Amino acid sequence: MDTNWPTENWHSIGDISDIPLRGARCVRTPQGKIAVFRTAENEIFAIEDHCPHKGGPLSQGIVHGTAVTCPLHNWVISLETGKALGADDGAVRTIPVRNDGGALFIALESLMIAAE
Amino acid sequence: MAHQTPEKLVIVGNGMAPGRMLEELFEKAKGRYDVTIFNAEPRVNYDRIMLSPVLSGEKAYTDIVIHDDAWYATNGVTLHKGAKVAQIDRAARTVTAENGITATYDKLVIATGSSPFIIPVPGHQLPGVLAYRDLDDVEKMLAGSRDGGRAIVIGAGLLGLEAAYGLKRQGMDVTVIHLMPTIMERQLDPAAAYLLEKALTERGIEIVTKANTKRILGETKVEGIELEDGRIIGGSMVVMAVGIRPASNLAKEAGIAVNRGIVVDDGMMTSDAAVYALGECAEHRGTCYGLVAPLYESARVLADRLAGGEAEYHGSVTNTKLKVTGINLFSAGDFADGEGREEIVLRDATAGVYKRLVLRDNRIIGAVLYGETSDGSWFFDLMKKGADITAMRETLIFGQAYQGGSPLDPTAAVAALPDDAEICGCNGVCKGKIVATITGKGLTSLDEVRAHTKASASCGSCTGLVEQVMSLTLGEAYNPAAVQPMCTCTELGHDDVRRLIKAKGLKTIPAVMQELEWKTSCGCAKCRPALNYYLVSDWPDEYADDYQSRFINERVHANIQKDGTYSVVPRMWGGVTNSGELRAIADVVDKFEIPMVKVTGGQRIDLLGIEKEDLPAVWADLGKAGFVSGQAYAKGLRTVKTCVGSDWCRFGTQDSTGLGIRIEKFMWGSWTPAKLKLAVSGCPRNCAEATCKDIGVICVDSGFEIHFAGAAGLDIKGTEVLGLVRTEDEALEHIVALTQMYREQARYLERIYKWTKRIGVEEIRRQIMDDAERRKAFFDRFVFSQKFAQVDPWSERVSGKDKHEFRPMATVGFSQAAE
Numbered sequence: 020m021d022t023n024w025p026t027e028n029w030h031s032i033g034d035i036s037d038i039p040l041r042g043a044r045c046v047r048t049p050q051g052k053i054a055v056f057r058t059a060e061n062e063i064f065a066i067e068d069h070c071p072h073k074g075g076p077l078s079q080g081i082v083h084g085t086a087v088t089c090p091l092h093n094w095v096i097s098l099e100t101g102k103a104l105g106a107d108d109g110a111v112r113t114i115p116v117r118n119d120g121g122a123l124f125i126a127l128e129s130l131m132i133a134a135e
Numbered sequence: 136m137a138h139q140t141p142e143k144l145v146i147v148g149n150g151m152a153p154g155r156m157l158e159e160l161f162e163k164a165k166g167r168y169d170v171t172i173f174n175a176e177p178r179v180n181y182d183r184i185m186l187s188p189v190l191s192g193e194k195a196y197t198d199i200v201i202h203d204d205a206w207y208a209t210n211g212v213t214l215h216k217g218a219k220v221a222q223i224d225r226a227a228r229t230v231t232a233e234n235g236i237t238a239t240y241d242k243l244v245i246a247t248g249s250s251p252f253i254i255p256v257p258g259h260q261l262p263g264v265l266a267y268r269d270l271d272d273v274e275k276m277l278a279g280s281r282d283g284g285r286a287i288v289i290g291a292g293l294l295g296l297e298a299a300y301g302l303k304r305q306g307m308d309v310t311v312i313h314l315m316p317t318i319m320e321r322q323l324d325p326a327a328a329y330l331l332e333k334a335l336t337e338r339g340i341e342i343v344t345k346a347n348t349k350r351i352l353g354e355t356k357v358e359g360i361e362l363e364d365g366r367i368i369g370g371s372m373v374v375m376a377v378g379i380r381p382a383s384n385l386a387k388e389a390g391i392a393v394n395r396g397i398v399v400d401d402g403m404m405t406s407d408a409a410v411y412a413l414g415e416c417a418e419h420r421g422t423c424y425g426l427v428a429p430l431y432e433s434a435r436v437l438a439d440r441l442a443g444g445e446a447e448y449h450g451s452v453t454n455t456k457l458k459v460t461g462i463n464l465f466s467a468g469d470f471a472d473g474e475g476r477e478e479i480v481l482r483d484a485t486a487g488v489y490k491r492l493v494l495r496d497n498r499i500i501g502a503v504l505y506g507e508t509s510d511g512s513w514f515f516d517l518m519k520k521g522a523d524i525t526a527m528r529e530t531l532i533f534g535q536a537y538q539g540g541s542p543l544d545p546t547a548a549v550a551a552l553p554d555d556a557e558i559c560g561c562n563g564v565c566k567g568k569i570v571a572t573i574t575g576k577g578l579t580s581l582d583e584v585r586a587h588t589k590a591s592a593s594c595g596s597c598t599g600l601v602e603q604v605m606s607l608t609l610g611e612a613y614n615p616a617a618v619q620p621m622c623t624c625t626e627l628g629h630d631d632v633r634r635l636i637k638a639k640g641l642k643t644i645p646a647v648m649q650e651l652e653w654k655t656s657c658g659c660a661k662c663r664p665a666l667n668y669y670l671v672s673d674w675p676d677e678y679a680d681d682y683q684s685r686f687i688n689e690r691v692h693a694n695i696q697k698d699g700t701y702s703v704v705p706r707m708w709g710g711v712t713n714s715g716e717l718r719a720i721a722d723v724v725d726k727f728e729i730p731m732v733k734v735t736g737g738q739r740i741d742l743l744g745i746e747k748e749d750l751p752a753v754w755a756d757l758g759k760a761g762f763v764s765g766q767a768y769a770k771g772l773r774t775v776k777t778c779v780g781s782d783w784c785r786f787g788t789q790d791s792t793g794l795g796i797r798i799e800k801f802m803w804g805s806w807t808p809a810k811l812k813l814a815v816s817g818c819p820r821n822c823a824e825a826t827c828k829d830i831g832v833i834c835v836d837s838g839f840e841i842h843f844a845g846a847a848g849l850d851i852k853g854t855e856v857l858g859l860v861r862t863e864d865e866a867l868e869h870i871v872a873l874t875q876m877y878r879e880q881a882r883y884l885e886r887i888y889k890w891t892k893r894i895g896v897e898e899i900r901r902q903i904m905d906d907a908e909r910r911k912a913f914f915d916r917f918v919f920s921q922k923f924a925q926v927d928p929w930s931e932r933v934s935g936k937d938k939h940e941f942r943p944m945a946t947v948g949f950s951q952a953a954e
């Protein structure tokens with residue numbers, strides 16, 4: 020995970036305990052929703068909440084291993100790369116996250132530039 | 136290099152790390168230093184990691200001393216016992232202890248270790264609240280345990296569990312409180328944690344997970360604790376084992392750079408060139424270590440530096456073992472799943488073994504071993520070396536001694552069943568009987584076994600298991616038909632899994648995965664919802680529904696739509712409504728600007744296009760008008776359509792509306808393998824279309840004709856007739872019993888018509904129509920399960936359940952953008 024971002028671009032989004040194990044929560048940003056996942060192993064990932072297939076909300080899917088199955092038509096998306104796994108083709112953007120002993124941050128540099 | 140006058144080396148702290156460092160130093164450069172040690176503890180250097188065996192009574196203090204008084208004398212080391220250093224004066228190069236002793240140094244080593252973290256909840260200063268760090272703590276625990284009673288250990292990490300085990304051995308009742316859902320979550324994956332929790336529970340240690348301590352109770356001493364959820368646990372001792380903090384204060388006050396620990400470079404030097412830090416108090420490349428092995432590695436580096444060498448410390452890979460007698464546990468490295476990572480999982484349910492290796496680029500990067508840890512050091516070694524394991528990949532998991540072995544026997548789970556385990560539920564045939572009949576009568580085919588034992592002769596869902604019993608008994612001679620596995624995580628089919636859940640009394644998803652030897656550590660989106668259903672269905676009172684294993688609709692109790700909004704369908708019992716309900720719906724539609732209102736095929740009203748965040752508010756308003764969830768999203772009872780029947784219709788023979796409402800009120804809330812839709816028509820004209828439903832009733836003059844196994848979706852199929860009954864009560868009993876039979880026997884996502892096709896109409900009629908006792912038993916089990924299932928999910932959520940599902944976690948970036 021890229022942790023060399025300038026500190027001002029890290030946005031606090033809450034605590035790891037806000038997300039259920041093998042679950043996800045959304046974060047609203049000016050450029051749409053970001054889905055923040057917590058795996059069974061307590062790893063945190065953030066990706067766009069927008070399935071590459073037909074835009075399904077990935078944050079609502081079932082989390083298994085480091086992948087999520089989209090609730091609309093069962094595409095399986097890797098949380099690490101944002102890429103669709105198996106036979107399907109497509110990808111969503113991944114967002115850098117930082118976990119400081121449970122306090123979570125996401126990096127939004129590109130979003131900020133776009134929003135200004 | 137010979138030195139005329141020895142330099143003065145002062146060490147603050149006399150723990151394991153400086154102890155090892157001195158041994159190395161004396162080997163390399165004896166006589167170079169005049170060594171003085173200050174130790175806050177009033178004793179010599181002992182093996183701290185062996186405190187747990189001292190607590191449990193398996194060892195005595197004298198057994199764990201590393202350096203006795205004679206060692207200090209021989210090596211000319213001055214040891215000030217019970218002398219806690221209060222201050223370092225870097226300008227004068229002196230340290231001063233609380234008791235006034237001062238020493239001058241040329242080189243100083245700070246090795247103050249860590250301090251246990253005490254959660255500052257109310258009551259944490261009461262006598263009887265203890266930490267677990269040194270021999271004094273152990274002595275306090277031993278003294279406290281003499282009066283018996285209950286000890287409460289907060290924190291189920293390595294230390295907490297060792298303390299719990301020791302106190303149990305000393306005769307106390309022990310409860311461990313843990314914040315996270317699984318124990319030792321930093322060292323173990325959930326599968327291994329399940330096994331450990333089971334083993335500790337078997338040893339009489341009570342474990343409460345997902346529990347947050349609110350305060351410690353008691354006036355003058357500990358009397359118990361109160362949890363955040365209001366639960367109270369009584370006890371006379373509280374041991375806090377929730378973590379450690381590097382003891383870096385002394386250095387910080389002296390103006391030495393401190394982050395979490397005292398910052399050192401690769402030569403263990405602090406920001407002051409005359410001062411080194413070693414052990415748990417040091418922070419190297421951002422990491423503070425809390426285990427002995429890495430500390431010993433850095434101790435060797437420091438010894439070399441002090442002897443004039445150039446050695447460098449580059450960080451360590453660590454592994455953990457739990458020291459609880461009879462429990463073998465090993466974990467090392469990074470064992471999370473991930474992209475480009477593969478896992479090899481081996482489970483041997485009989486022996487209670489779980490092994491998992493995580494690989495990346497054909498190299499081991501993590502390992503969790505439970506039950507059988509003898510290969511831990513071999514795996515750890517391969518991992519540290521980054522060895523390419525391609526050549527031995529197939530047999531790697533079996534360990535060093537087992538290269539070239541055969542893969543696991545798929546019949547292991549059945550082999551492990553006791554003789555009295557029930558294999559065939561329909562006919563109540565146990566494993567022992569099947570085995571005895573096969574051998575006694577020399578049976579060789581499935582049909583013979585069916586004929587002689589009746590096992591698998593009824594619904595047939597136990598066929599897979601019966602065949603496995605045959606394989607076990609007949610060996611190579613028997614070749615069972617292939618079973619379609621549930622998913623790629625297991626070799627077992629749905630039916631086998633369902634039977635084994637019952638036969639082995641498996642009551643959690645990790646339990647199923649371990650005991651049935653799942654090939655993945657946490658399943659997939661196919662098997663998890665299925666297992667969750669089977670467990671809900673089989674253990675209605677005991678199983679805690681795993682929401683993260685449910686599809687989104689069942690998690691948020693609404694139907695997700697293509698644009699990510701939701702639809703909400705309130706129950707309209709039997710399709711009957713009134714002006715008050717319609718007005719309430721109209722108000723909700725206006726208030727939340729609901730874009731679409733549609734009458735469904737199930738005789739109720741669908742509100743579409745609602746934002747997820749609005750769901751609880753919509754439900755709150757609907758709830759005020761008396762609506763509950765229509766469960767239009769559930770693999771469960773959906774609707775009971777009715778016609779107006781004898782109350783209004785000139786053809787009506789019975790009160791079809793009344794019966795429909797009665798059935799719906801009886802059955803709502805129940806989970807089923809797939810959705811379940813019913814209908815009741817008041818006469819054979821069948822206006823409620825009951826003959827294409829999962830279960831339908833056609834009222835006739837002489838009573839109620841019960842139908843089932845219809846379909847009007849992807850497949851179209853008219854119903855089968857179950858039979859005719861005289862009274863409404865009987866109709867209800869038969870319908871409920873049929874539903875329960877379906878709930879217990881069908882595969883997840885299998886509609887009732889497919890299940891019927893598989894096991895046969897005759898068999899269902901036999902069990903429901905002809906066997907009154909069995910019917911009654913099905914009925915009773917359904918009623919029991921409804922006690923736990925009939926809770927309106929909407930009102931639960933209006934009162935705050937699962938809040939996190941309906942709110943974004945955060946909103947970021949907007950205010951800055953506006954500026």
Ligand SMILES: Cc1cc2nc3c(=O)[nH]c(=O)nc-3n(C[C@H](O)[C@H](O)[C@H](O)COP(=O)(O)OP(=O)(O)OC[C@H]3O[C@@H](n4cnc5c(N)ncnc54)[C@H](O)[C@@H]3O)c2cc1C
Nearest residue numbers: 148150151152175183184219220247248414415425426427
């Ligand atoms: C119960 C228990 C079980 C453990 N089990 C394991 C295990 O199985 N495997 C494993 O690898 N590790 C285990 N550990 C961790 C291991 O014991 C520590 O990592 C190791 O002892 C740390 O060594 P250290 O020298 O840094 O600090 P310590 O051994 O803690 O020594 C620090 C010493 O400095 C003294 N001190 C502190 N401040 C001052 C001061 N200002 N002046 C003078 N003296 C001071 C302290 O009193 C203490 O005696 C266990 C720890 C405990 C408590």
Ligand code: HEM
Nearest residue numbers: 694704735736737738739765767773774776812847848849
């Ligand atoms: C993602 C998939 C589906 C969604 C979201 C969905 C949604 C719905 C909804 C909201 C209703 C109204 C339900 C009610 O009144 O309780 C409905 C009715 C119905 N659906 Fe579906 N459905 C889905 C798949 C299917 C499938 C696969 C079938 C056929 C096999 C099916 C057959 C029906 C039928 C027959 C009705 C009318 C019910 C009745 O008259 O009792 N649906 N569906």
Ligand code: SF4
Nearest residue numbers: 778784817818821822
């Ligand atoms: S099914 Fe029979 S009783 Fe019911 S409405 Fe139709 S005609 Fe009337």
Ligand code: SF4
Nearest residue numbers: 696697735736848849
């Ligand atoms: S029939 Fe097809 S399109 Fe229409 S609601 Fe059902 S699943 Fe959706």
Ligand code: FES
Nearest residue numbers: 070073075089092
């Ligand atoms: S939108 Fe995600 S699978 Fe179709």
